[in-house]
Amino acid sequence: xxxxxxxxxxxxxxxxxxxxxxxxxxxxxxxxxxxxxxxxxxxxxxxxxxxxxxxxxxxxxxxxxxxxxxxxxxxxxxxxxxxxxxxxxxxxxxxxxxxxxxxxxxxxxxxxxxxxxxxxxxxxxxxxxxxxxxxxxxxxxxxxxxxxxxxxxxxxxxxxxxxxxxxxxxxxxxxxxxxxxxxxxxxxxxxxxxxxxxxxxxxxxxxxxxxxxxxxxxxxxxxxxxxxxxxxxxxxxxxxx
Ligand code: NAP
Numbered sequence: 001x002x003x004x005x006x007x008x009x010x011x012x013x014x015x016x017x018x019x020x021x022x023x024x025x026x027x028x029x030x031x032x033x034x035x036x037x038x039x040x041x042x043x044x045x046x047x048x049x050x051x052x053x054x055x056x057x058x059x060x061x062x063x064x065x066x067x068x069x070x071x072x073x074x075x076x077x078x079x080x081x082x083x084x085x086x087x088x089x090x091x092x093x094x095x096x097x098x099x100x101x102x103x104x105x106x107x108x109x110x111x112x113x114x115x116x117x118x119x120x121x122x123x124x125x126x127x128x129x130x131x132x133x134x135x136x137x138x139x140x141x142x143x144x145x146x147x148x149x150x151x152x153x154x155x156x157x158x159x160x161x162x163x164x165x166x167x168x169x170x171x172x173x174x175x176x177x178x179x180x181x182x183x184x185x186x187x188x189x190x191x192x193x194x195x196x197x198x199x200x201x202x203x204x205x206x207x208x209x210x211x212x213x214x215x216x217x218x219x220x221x222x223x224x225x226x227x228x229x230x231x232x233x234x235x236x237x238x239x240x241x
Contacts, residue, residue: 001080002132004222005029007060007119008089010038012188013138016215017086018042021222022051026084029073030055033089060089060115061107070122081126084222087116087160088138092190094149105152112156116163124171133176134222137164138214141184141237157182161233168231177230179221183214184237204239 004021008014010032018028019042028046030053032039039055046053058069074081090112093104116137127133142150143157161180168178185191185199187208200207217236220226235241 001027002083003027003029003077003080004084004086005031005056005082005119005123006086006088007031007115008033009042010035011042012190013183013186013211013214014086014088015042015045016211017088017218018046018053019049020212020215020219021084021086022046022049022053024219024223025051026222027052027054029053029082031060031069031089032057033059060119061110063114063118066115066118066122070119074122074126081130082123083127083130083132084134084136085120085123085127086136086138086218086222087119089115090138090140090190092150092153094153096149097151100152108152109156109159112153113159113163116160120167124176127176128171128174131175133171133174134226135164135167135176135178136218136221137161137178137180138218139164139180139182139233141182141235141240144182144233144235145241164233165231172230177221177226179226179229179231180233181214181217181221182233182235182237183209184235184240185209186211186214202240203237207238209236209238 004026006018009018009030043053058065139157142154146154164180185208
């Protein structure tokens with residue numbers, strides 16, 4: 001059976017990606033870090049549409065935890081594989097560079113960039129052997145144009161964009177596509193502290209985006225319909241550049 005793994009599937013954009021990939025018919029593996037209750041809520045919502053869901057807790061920034069969780073999952077699912085991988089989990093820890101502490105830099109790079117490597121290398125072997133796979137990396141407008149106060153986050157997301165383009169060229173011949181989705185401001189816990197009233201004036205569509213809107217784009221890229229798209233970064237930002 002082909003599964004979809006969504007990192008950070010417990011809340012926000014990730015929860016909606018779990019629901020939309022389930023609607024494509026994929027049983028979903030919901031990864032989370034600390035919010036078990038939220039992961040269980042996502043599981044319920046996936047099951048409500050009649051699709052199987054499993055919860056797999058691990059900290060994506062910790063290579064040991066990623067290896068343990070993913071190798072154990074593969075050992076317990078000898079006849080299954082992860083055909084759709086959505087590298088969605090991420091954090092921000094904003095500070096002007098002059099004030100930025102080592103731990104703020106390291107945590108954001110580990111969680112948003114290094115995790116891409118830790119998780120993807122564990123999933124890709126089966127995709128190559130089975131000659132089908134979809135990898136979708138959630139990046140950000142911040143990684144495309146840079147945002148002040150986010151040198152760590154912009155660097156991490158720009159790094160994932162580079163990795164997306166390189167990996168797409170490595171694995172295309174085996175039917176594996178690799179794309180990135182770059183949201184602008186989306187209403188989730190991550191943007192709860194931002195002043196939407198002021199910021200929306202900068203956005204041509206005059207509002208923050210919804211997690212569901214990002215999830216619909218991800219589901220399209222995960223579907224058969226997107227079989228000739230690879231190495232792309234697709235923006236979903238209400239026209240904000
Ligand atoms: P969110 O509401 O804050 O949710 C973050 C998710 O990531 C949660 O499920 C969280 O799990 C998980 N997570 C965080 N650190 C983790 C770790 N070390 N290991 C495993 N899971 C971890 O964020 P969001 O707004 O949905 O963001 C999703 C993605 O979109 C991120 O990559 C973010 O950078 C990107 N993005 C968001 C926006 C925006 O405006 N919201 C814009 C551009 C890009 P727990 O529930 O266990 O904490």
